[in-house]
Amino acid sequence: MPAVADPSLKQWLLETVQPDEFVEKDLKISGIHFEALVGADKIAGIAREFLKRGYYLESLTAVDFLECFEVVYHFDRQDSNARCCVKILTAKDSGHAPTLSGIYRSALWFEREAHEMFGIVFDGHPNLKNLLLPESSLIHPLLKSFKGEAKGSDVVQSLQLIDEDKRDFELAYPKSISQQGKDYYLNLGPQHPSTHGVLRILLHLNGERVLDGEPILGYSHRHHEKMMEIQNYLACWPNFGRLDYVGAMSYNFGYARLIERAMGVTPPPRVEYIRVIATELNRISSHLLWLGTFLMDLGAMTPFFYCFDEREKILDILEMATGERLTYDYFRFGGLDHDFTPDMAPAIKRFIPEFKMHLREYHQLITKNVIFMKRVHGMGVLSRENALAYGVTGPCLRASGVALDERRRDPYSIYPQLDFDIPVRADGDVFARYQVRMQEMEESLKIITQALEKMPEGPITLGKLPKNVPKGEYYSAVESPRGSFGIYLVSDGSLNPYRIKLRTPSFSNLNSLIDMIPGCFVSDVVAVLGSIDIVLPEIDR
Amino acid sequence: MTAIFFEAIKIFLYCIAVILFISVNTLFLVWMERKLAGRIQMRPGPLYVGPMGLLQTVADAIKLLSKELVYPSEANKFLYLSAPVLVFAPILSAFLILPLGEGRIIRDLNIGFLLVFALANITFIGIFVAGWSSNNKYALLGSMRAVAQNISYEIPLMLSTMGVVLAAGTLSTTQIVSAQDKGWFLFTLPMGTGLLGFMIFFCSSLAEANRAPFDIPEAESELVAGFHTEYSGIRFALFFLGEYTAIFVSSAIASTLFLGGWHGPWIPGPFWLILKTYAIVMVVMWIRWTFPRLRSDQLMNFAWKVLIPFGILNLLLTAIFIYFEDLLR
Numbered sequence: 026m027p028a029v030a031d032p033s034l035k036q037w038l039l040e041t042v043q044p045d046e047f048v049e050k051d052l053k054i055s056g057i058h059f060e061a062l063v064g065a066d067k068i069a070g071i072a073r074e075f076l077k078r079g080y081y082l083e084s085l086t087a088v089d090f091l092e093c094f095e096v097v098y099h100f101d102r103q104d105s106n107a108r109c110c111v112k113i114l115t116a117k118d119s120g121h122a123p124t125l126s127g128i129y130r131s132a133l134w135f136e137r138e139a140h141e142m143f144g145i146v147f148d149g150h151p152n153l154k155n156l157l158l159p160e161s162s163l164i165h166p167l168l169k170s171f172k173g174e175a176k177g178s179d180v181v182q183s184l185q186l187i188d189e190d191k192r193d194f195e196l197a198y199p200k201s202i203s204q205q206g207k208d209y210y211l212n213l214g215p216q217h218p219s220t221h222g223v224l225r226i227l228l229h230l231n232g233e234r235v236l237d238g239e240p241i242l243g244y245s246h247r248h249h250e251k252m253m254e255i256q257n258y259l260a261c262w263p264n265f266g267r268l269d270y271v272g273a274m275s276y277n278f279g280y281a282r283l284i285e286r287a288m289g290v291t292p293p294p295r296v297e298y299i300r301v302i303a304t305e306l307n308r309i310s311s312h313l314l315w316l317g318t319f320l321m322d323l324g325a326m327t328p329f330f331y332c333f334d335e336r337e338k339i340l341d342i343l344e345m346a347t348g349e350r351l352t353y354d355y356f357r358f359g360g361l362d363h364d365f366t367p368d369m370a371p372a373i374k375r376f377i378p379e380f381k382m383h384l385r386e387y388h389q390l391i392t393k394n395v396i397f398m399k400r401v402h403g404m405g406v407l408s409r410e411n412a413l414a415y416g417v418t419g420p421c422l423r424a425s426g427v428a429l430d431e432r433r434r435d436p437y438s439i440y441p442q443l444d445f446d447i448p449v450r451a452d453g454d455v456f457a458r459y460q461v462r463m464q465e466m467e468e469s470l471k472i473i474t475q476a477l478e479k480m481p482e483g484p485i486t487l488g489k490l491p492k493n494v495p496k497g498e499y500y501s502a503v504e505s506p507r508g509s510f511g512i513y514l515v516s517d518g519s520l521n522p523y524r525i526k527l528r529t530p531s532f533s534n535l536n537s538l539i540d541m542i543p544g545c546f547v548s549d550v551v552a553v554l555g556s557i558d559i560v561l562p563e564i565d566r
Numbered sequence: 567m568t569a570i571f572f573e574a575i576k577i578f579l580y581c582i583a584v585i586l587f588i589s590v591n592t593l594f595l596v597w598m599e600r601k602l603a604g605r606i607q608m609r610p611g612p613l614y615v616g617p618m619g620l621l622q623t624v625a626d627a628i629k630l631l632s633k634e635l636v637y638p639s640e641a642n643k644f645l646y647l648s649a650p651v652l653v654f655a656p657i658l659s660a661f662l663i664l665p666l667g668e669g670r671i672i673r674d675l676n677i678g679f680l681l682v683f684a685l686a687n688i689t690f691i692g693i694f695v696a697g698w699s700s701n702n703k704y705a706l707l708g709s710m711r712a713v714a715q716n717i718s719y720e721i722p723l724m725l726s727t728m729g730v731v732l733a734a735g736t737l738s739t740t741q742i743v744s745a746q747d748k749g750w751f752l753f754t755l756p757m758g759t760g761l762l763g764f765m766i767f768f769c770s771s772l773a774e775a776n777r778a779p780f781d782i783p784e785a786e787s788e789l790v791a792g793f794h795t796e797y798s799g800i801r802f803a804l805f806f807l808g809e810y811t812a813i814f815v816s817s818a819i820a821s822t823l824f825l826g827g828w829h830g831p832w833i834p835g836p837f838w839l840i841l842k843t844y845a846i847v848m849v850v851m852w853i854r855w856t857f858p859r860l861r862s863d864q865l866m867n868f869a870w871k872v873l874i875p876f877g878i879l880n881l882l883l884t885a886i887f888i889y890f891e892d893l894l895r
Contacts, residue, residue: 210797211703211704211707217790218786218787218790219787233862320858321787322787323784323785323858323859324781324857324858324859325785325856325857325859326603326607326855327603327606327856329607330607330609331608331793334608355593394858396857396858396859397858398863399860399861400859400860400861400864401860481815546861546863547707547789548782548785548788548861548862551788
């Protein structure tokens with residue numbers, strides 16, 4: 026898809042809104058078409074105009090500058106790479122900003138996160154409480170003034186507040202089942218077999234019927250964003266392997282792409298091929314893990330073992346080059362940590378036909394199973410409009426009929442030279458998501474086969490690169506197994522990133538759960554949650 | 567006087583024999599299930615404790631017995647303690663009417679297996695009590711599902727056995743088996759009604775024993791462990807024992823009613839019964855490791871919209887065919 030800025034939008038912005046500052050950017054380097062600084066009162070109107078023109082809110086975050094906060098909005102279109110950036114300024118102490126949650130529902134969680142991390146108050150937000158931090162925590166970790174010493178006063182104070190939280194919660198939700206009426210609350214998690222990590226979903230139930238539910242996050246919050254601010258660029262690599270430990274290769278790719286674009290370097294061709302092969306193998310292994318656990322959520326135990334058997338082979342192959350089996354830390358700026366070993370290509374070539382056979386087997390065992398079909402058909406429907414409103418990406422969005430795939434929308438690396446399809450389904454239900462992922466595994470196999478054939482010999486590194494990134498702001502996104510993984514980097518030209526915002530796909534995907542579960546049974550909540558394919562460390566960061 | 571005394575000793579010995587059999591049988595069934603699951607899932611299953619891992623379940627049982635007994639705070643202690651017994655005890659009664667051979671039966675009652683079904687229903691009171699008294703929402707949800715499920719599946723279960731009763735003309739299990747000396751009711755009932763009856767019986771007994779794909783009362787991925795979420799140690803072991811014995815008993819009754827009980831060539835009758843029972847148990851296990859779980863409403867639909875109409879149809883057909891067969895004779 027061509028990357029064309031919408032000229033009429035630019036014109037509208039310049040003429041009607043009259044931004045305080047308007048900068049055209051180089052898409053190749055910064056990843057955005059233009060950047061506009063506007064008054065805080067104008068942002069709601071701009072968001073409405075963007076919505077009218079088919080844009081969705083890709084990311085919303087804030088940056089702490091010494092004299093003020095900058096709230097940064099990234100808008101993008103689902104059909105072409107038209108990312109643009111709008112900013113507003115707010116005052117440092119108890120800064121206020123208007124909420125966009127009435128226009129884009131993805132802002133619901135983005136704003137809550139910006140609120141707890143910076144203390145910005147979003148006026149009009151329906152539920153502006155902490156999302157990742159403990160409910161009554163008053164510290165704002167992403168402020169530059171916050172140092173986070175273990176015995177610092179803000180940490181001690183926060184721990185006290187956690188205790189108070191517990192008491193408040195017990196008062197708010199009495200232990201016994203509510204005496205009047207038939208409705209009651211059920212905590213699905215944080216320790217539960219089917220939440221795929223430590224996630225709590227507070228379900229409001231009537232009998233077994235769900236009235237509404239609210240995911241409660243933050244149990245595995247480690248604050249990668251703050252960690253990266255106090256490390257140099259090279260030291261950030263391991264963080265990316267630990268964001269989403271199931272599909273770590275894509276997250277490596279995202280960081281490599283961001284920094285290489287910012288520095289204006291292109292890695293050698295062999296590196297690109299190896300990266301694509303490793304990422305696609307990792308995508309298959311991630312989808313296999315999803316398939317196994319999803320069917321376990323539905324009560325079928327055996328597919329889990331079948332999938333893990335195949336996944337094991339991929340892990341063995343990737344281990345040859347990376348030395349790691351899960352939290353890969355394989356990519357480097359402009360290169361790779363190690364070359365493929367000589368026995369890797371034959372191993373992959375052996376794996377491909379075997380896996381194709383097993384995929385057929387899965388289809389026979391699962392897709393044709395009557396009970397499975399009854400459980401997944403028409404369940405947890407996410408409409409196209411809602412999917413875009415929540416900023417859902419990846420297989421979940423493609424199952425709702427939107428063919429958004431970063432590998433095609435904003436082609437990077439060698440993906441434009443490869444022949445593969447983007448599977449799309451229109452139903453938006455659990456089964457559609459299952460079908461999309463199953464087909465994606467086949468497409469990944471196609472990519473690997475082609476890349477293996479064409480892979481050239483050559484160096485695997487560019488040699489020495491500067492230790493810092495030129496001053497500026499960059500945004501880049503890659504397609505992870507779960508969706509569009511975007512990184513927003515503010516660099517001040519020093520050795521550390523000034524601010525890194527990780528726009529992780531599961532975060533927005535999970536947000537849409539609120540919309541999918543009312544009216545379901547408890548059993549369906551588990552099925553729907555499983556079909557979203559969340560990885561908690563990536564949501565909590 | 568002496569007669570009563572001997573009778574009391576006899577009952578005592580029977581009880582000990584049955585409990586011994588149940589324990590050993592459960593240990594073996596659990597081992598078998600794990601081995602079978604392992605084979606289905608491309609892994610060897612228990613391997614190291616004892617030959618072929620046979621002692622693995624014994625080790626597990628010892629671990630369960632030696633665990634500390636914990637109560638949930640705010641649980642209703644009396645009910646919480648009585649629930650495992652309520653679940654386990656009624657199943658013992660089934661061995662009363664299980665005929666191992668001609669005259670090899672503890673009590674040949676003329677109400678036969680109806681008694682077992684009646685007593686087995688006490689189990690569900692136990693399950694509900696377990697869920698209610700644990701003061702846990704998952705347990706309560708599980709026990710509510712269990713009660714709804716078992717009330718629904720009781721009906722097709724009884725309907726499916728009536729065809730056999732019509733053909734044999736009796737409720738006594740010994741006489742039902744004797745009536746099958748020319749062939750199993752599975753095949754000899756007219757126009758395939760035996761086969762249909764067996765299918766309905768098998769599905770319903772799966773649901774009655776809370777087995778996959780009808781294991782919604784203890785659905786692991788939804789309700790953690792369902793009604794026995796809060797139970798541990800020996801009390802959990804009693805639930806476990808009850809569950810596996812229920813599978814064994816329902817399979818044994820199925821082979822008595824449909825598969826000719828002790829009838830079979832070459833080897834003695836009791837062995838035939840055990841063999842047939844284990845064959846059915848194996849199918850039950852095979853199903854568990856193959857299928858996903860149904861949802862609770864789908865489960866109810868299956869009982870009320872499929873099994874019960876077919877059960878009634880089956881009963882009517884059997885009655886009509888048997889009536890005309892008698893006329894022709």
